[in-house]
Amino acid sequence: MRKSSHILSTLLMVFMTLPVLQAQELSVQLGKDEVGLNELFTITVTLQNGSIKSYSDFPDIEGFAKRGVSSSSKTNIVNGQISSSQSIIQRYLPLEEGTYTLPDFSLEVNGKTVSSKGKPIKIGPPVQRNTRRGRRDPFGNLFGRDERGASTTEFVDVKEDAFLALVTDKDEVYVGEGFTATFAFYVADANRAPLQFYEAGKQLSNILKDLKPENCWEENFNIENIYGEKVNINGKTYTRYKIYQAAFFPLNLEPVVFPSVPFEMIKYRVAKSPSFFGRDRQEDFKTFNTTEKVVKVKALPPHPLKDAVAVGEFELDEKVDKNTVATGESFEYNFNIYGEGNISSIPDLKIPSTKDIDIYPPNISQDVNKGGGRVTGSKKYSYYGIPNEPGSYDLEDYFSWVYFDPKKGVYDTLRSEVKLTVTGESKKNVSISSSDLGSFYDNIDLAGNKLQKLKEDNAAQIIANILIIAMLVAAGFMFFKK
Structure with a gap:
């Protein structure tokens, strides 16, 4: 054997x-x-x-x-x-x-x-289950069946230690100030109820129709894969599964309201007395709900530019390709605003108006980064200028940008610290001569500005009358001759 x-x-x-x-x-x-x-x-x-x-x-x-x-x-x-x-x-x-x-x-x-x-x-309609009749199955209990062949496994519901929540990193913000909202499922380490996600993407597309506030600019963090990360809440360890995360920037003073939304999970019922070859759990569904969340919005302090400034924490990075330049020669100047805030809504700088330097409209580029629950980035303005007059120039007289710092609660200004030295001769007269409009305009300074009556030319009028009479006489002569 x-x-x-x-x-x-x-x-x-x-x-x-x-x-x-x-x-x-x-x-x-x-x-x-x-x-x-x-x-x-x-x-x-x-x-x-x-x-x-x-x-x-x-x-x-x-x-x-x-x-x-x-x-x-x-x-x-x-x-x-x-x-x-x-x-x-x-x-x-x-x-x-x-x-x-x-x-x-x-x-x-x-x-x-x-x-x-x-x-x-x-x-x-529901189908009636047929039960097998016949001899006793000696392996029935081993496979979780009774004498008739029907399943005898009893499944019980295990209380889950988990919850669904939408949380924000701030409860109150200034209008235009950003805050981050996170929609996630939390499972405690002590949880014993088997749970599984069910069509998360399809559910989320419907949830966001109700969840996204209409009075905010949104910067979506675009979560593509749901994975767990350990977090501590009131001394208890949970695994957090982020489903959706975005930064929001209020556009007006209305409170930002996130309503209660549902999310369905697969929750398994566990066999009370599992058999060796029988099923140890049974699929079921449970709907979890968030609680309503409200973020208050407050007005910016009084300021002439209150309705036109960006809100955030910003710094200036500037660069000029040369600090000394001759008149008529071009230079490049970069005014780069970077920091945390709604980069996309930064208002464009006004083009400085001056006759001493011809400054042309800038090339603009921006970079927005979303990660770690923050929106950061930069917006760069690249200017070209041609000075017309020699001298020393502080570019802060031409380039500055006002914003509101919500952390300090004050308005602040980013100012250029670049000093430009211009050498050479004045180009103003060259500019005027290059646009000479002719002798007519050259005589303007010689002419007076006193109104005068136009002179009548009587000789020309007499000659014209004589010619007309002669023509009439000739016409009459020809007519009568015929």
């Missing part, structure tokens, strides 16, 4: 180590054409001789609600040939009796496309 077992084990190991080249095939299997209200419809995608690493969303079916995805795998050894398969099963729960249509659809599995024809699906 031992020898036979040893031979069988050896053969099995040999079969499992044989090199087998099997083609990977994708297939789709659809559930029954008719299901009861208490049954599930399924779509199964199977990959032969490979593992499913990624797949796209399964189609939505009118009259059904998606109720979770499960996977299974299988390995067969037939005549020494090893084959395996892995399946992904999407379950659908019927909502109302009637006939509905599953349209044609395609799925992306491991970067490859698999398509399936649709079909009509009829939802009928």
